[in-house]
Amino acid sequence: NFMLTQPHSVSESPGKTVTISCTGSSGSIGSNFVQWYQQRPGSAPTTVIYENNHRPSGVPDRFSGSIDRSSNSASLTISGLKTEDEADYYCQSYDTSNHVVFGGGTQLTVL
Amino acid sequence: QVQLVQSGAEVKKPGASVKVSCKASGYTFSNYAIHWVRQAPGQRLEWMGWINGGNGNTKYSQKFQGRVTITRDTSASTAYMELSSLRSEDMALYYCVRGYCLSTTCFFGDDPWGQGTLVTVSS
Numbered sequence: 174n175f176m177l178t179q180p181h182s183v184s185e186s187p188g189k190t191v192t193i194s195c196t197g198s199s200g201s202i203g204s205n206f207v208q209w210y211q212q213r214p215g216s217a218p219t220t221v222i223y224e225n226n227h228r229p230s231g232v233p234d235r236f237s238g239s240i241d242r243s244s245n246s247a248s249l250t251i252s253g254l255k256t257e258d259e260a261d262y263y264c265q266s267y268d269t270s271n272h273v274v275f276g277g278g279t280q281l282t283v284l
Numbered sequence: 285q286v287q288l289v290q291s292g293a294e295v296k297k298p299g300a301s302v303k304v305s306c307k308a309s310g311y312t313f314s315n316y317a318i319h320w321v322r323q324a325p326g327q328r329l330e331w332m333g334w335i336n337g338g339n340g341n342t343k344y345s346q347k348f349q350g351r352v353t354i355t356r357d358t359s360a361s362t363a364y365m366e367l368s369s370l371r372s373e374d375m376a377l378y379y380c381v382r383g384y385c386l387s388t389t390c391f392f393g394d395d396p397w398g399q400g401t402l403v404t405v406s407s
Contacts, residue, residue: 206391208393217397217399220392220394220395223393224393224394227394263328265329267391271391273331273345275328
């Protein structure tokens, strides 16, 4: 079964840059689109990156997504960290049968 | 604006079924898909399946195959997710999410999520 692995937690200071990785267990993560979702406590997830590197309107350009085929991984980078960015972040893609797969989530602490 | 509004919280006994609705507004319902995703307390997001709002085709996660049924009523711009044979592990927040379809498969994109419906399973 295809799985996406994320670090359990990351932390960084306000104003700094943080990168959250999402590694595929097999195959090529670049063969299907990757999405990233932000989930604040008590709220529904919202999309911050779709189709690998596109930002929905309203998402600041401090958020960016990328794919590294050599490591079979996707990354979400948040620059100029703000305390409001503190949340759980989930990556999502598809397996070879186009079933949806979510990563385990990464808790971002901005301290 | 595009909005998905879900039905209210449910409390069910083990072995029962639950049916959650997701009413869409602000777009043409039949032009998009609806995915269902659940999240147990403190757990990761878990995809359950999708329905093509236009032709009604469905695809389910193997984990829920046989227990979940996703339907839609285009006249009401509403999708439904029914989960049967409920057990304590099914206690979770259930979300609907708009998606898009290409050929025979539906995907996630730049799309809104519903507010979530809490399903409690307790005897």
